[in-house]
Amino acid sequence: MTTVNVLEQERTYPTDYSTLSLHTGIPWGYRTNAQQILAYLREQCALIVGPTGSGKTNMVHAILAGFARAEDVLTWVIDLNAGSAGLPWVLPALNGQIVREDGKPVRPGIDWLAGTFDEAMTMLDAAVRVAKQRKMGYQALLSKANTDLLPISAKIPQIMLVIDEGAEILVSPDRQVRKLGEKILEVIRIARAMGVRTVLTALGATGSVLSNLMIRREAKVRVALTGSETEGMDLSKMFPGSRGLRVDQAPYKGAGFMGTPESPAALFKAWRILPNQIREITAATSDRHPRLDDVSAKAAGPAYARRWDADRTAWMRDQAVSDDAGDDSPVTPGALRLSALNEQQESPEDALARRFREEIDAQFGTAPEPHTTEQDDVAERPVGLNLSALRDEQDSPAQQAALAALIAAGPAGTGASAIARTLADGFGTTRQTVVGWLKTWLTDGTAVRVGEGTKARYVHRSHTPNG
Known part of the structure; x- marks a missing residue:
């Protein structure tokens, strides 16, 4: 009974926005005993599956919140669905809708957002160059530390690539999208030691999604948000070796199963993160985001340095709601009014x-x-x-x-x-x-x-x- 009650309750994301680190783990939710479960992603990639209505988008925001709080992580987001997963972390800052007490500009809550195929390819190409350049540029550091794993810190941050429905990209029959999938797999394959890891989402735990050897081998942090959905939710494939996992054990939105190399697959629930919390976290962590190290910035080049230029973010303006043209159109309190982009507000x-x-x-x-x-x-x-x-x-x-x-x-x-x-x-x-x-x-x-x-x-x- 206790287990059901804990999963049934909706708990909002903790309001303690204190500093986190990749090395001490990023909290992704809580177990049936209300204890936080951490994701350790220095070497691991992650896979999150969940059908429509299971709370997957909300969990992506909770994950982005944890990365924003980390002092040694820069988050790059790819969402070909008009960038919707990353827009709440970007637009309020770029539009000047968030004001800090000290008057300093607020940096976006994520470091780069791609909502188009071209921008996504640009981002992935940059990630590949960064991984290769780090391997050459930090040979002395690796030798001094006597390791083949780049020492990640606030001075040399890890890049976390969050790709919404990225698993579907990998199995897409479309030739152009398949090129994107090949580039994602290249990043996963070559960039582990040099501190570039991925978080992929998918609509279901199906054989096509989990058939890729690279995903099975590298994505050891796994989440299945069930929402009582049984179609396309093969838990035995998602968590091989685990027994007794049933979809009907987690019938609530945001609930499901999570397993990591440190913590076997078991019931858990993701926090509910509210829109106002996204803005609060963006403001609270603005000074905390590390800068891309010089070696990596040089490799990423102008493609990275000019990622927030007006011509590169024009697609964000196109997301303005078409029926929001009237000056007295009602706006839900706390909602993001995308039409503000057309009002030429000062960034x-x-x-x-x-x-x-x-x-x-x-x-x-x-x-x-x-x-x-x-x-x-x-x-x-x-x-x-x-x-x-x-x-x-x-x-x-x-x-x-x-x-x-x-x-x-x-x-x-x-x-x-x-x-x-x-x-x-x-x-x-x-x-x-x-x-x-x-x-x-x-x-x-x-x-x-x-x-x-x-x-x-x-x-x-x-x-x-x-x-």
């Missing part, structure tokens, strides 16, 4: 670039905006830098901040490395990206180059004799 990156401009304005003074009634009154115009280019000519907040840094450098000028360091914390911009912008600015006359070789500097045109 954290825009806010950072704006504050950068304001600091320069305060130091140097700024010319008035173009197309104002004052533009012909040259005598009364304040002497200063014309920063209107930051608003009209640059495509992304990162470029705006880079141009602001170039202007702030004054007649002495600056270099690509210095600008990249300035942008590293707010945007994760690489030196290679800055070099590309500088070349463009040289071509269009925005900047000039002074000096040669290692002494070369870039100066904004406003600081040149002809500026």
Whole structure:
């Protein structure tokens, strides 16, 4: 009776958002005695199956919450169903809908989100490059630690790839989708030692899903959310060697069976995570997310550095609800109003670039905006830098901040490395990206180059004799 009561109760995700670590385990739910069950994923992948209505999506959010709380994990999410699994962890932060008391921008609760085939392939290609580059770039560290497992920490975080319905991708008959599946298997095959692991979900524990040797061998952390559904729920295949597991033992939403190498398959239940908790956790853990280490960031390249650029996240805007156009349309309290994306709200990156401009304005003074009634009154115009280019000519907040840094450098000028360091914390911009912008600015006359070789500097045109 006690077992049934515990599983029947709906318990919300614990409000203690304290720091977690990959090495000490990530809580995924609780057993029939209410004790938390932990997933240890340094070397293991995970497989979660559950039919529609079983609570699988909710559990994915609970898993993402645990990863967000970890100081040594970066989470990349693939969901070809319009990115729905990751949007609640991304949009409130990018839209500026979450405000921190200290006024700092809030980073998304996950590190990368792919909702399209192309973006998913870009992400997986980056993951493969990261794994290979880590193997070469950290040879000295591996030798010093006398191990073939990369020492994961906040400085060298593990990348957790969460792929919703990823198991179905692996068995899809579609040729294009099959390419995605092959890339997922490549990540699983080559990246264990170098700290890239996957969490795959599926609609059922069927032979087609579990027939892949790589999944059977690597995904030893397994969850079956039954919801009393018997169709496509072969527990003997999901948990080989376990006996006495019956679907009717867990007839409640969010309940099922979970097994790990450390804890045999047994009844468990996932916490219910509420939308407001996702926003709370996103804000509470914003400063906790590690940065991708330099070796990995170099391997991931511009594909990773520019993952939040407007053109790369345009598909998120397309998810705006079509019948939400009216200004007085009712919005459920606490719900995510996706139409806000079309209202051009200031994102954290825009806010950072704006504050950068304001600091320069305060130091140097700024010319008035173009197309104002004052533009012909040259005598009364304040002497200063014309920063209107930051608003009209640059495509992304990162470029705006880079141009602001170039202007702030004054007649002495600056270099690509210095600008990249300035942008590293707010945007994760690489030196290679800055070099590309500088070349463009040289071509269009925005900047000039002074000096040669290692002494070369870039100066904004406003600081040149002809500026």
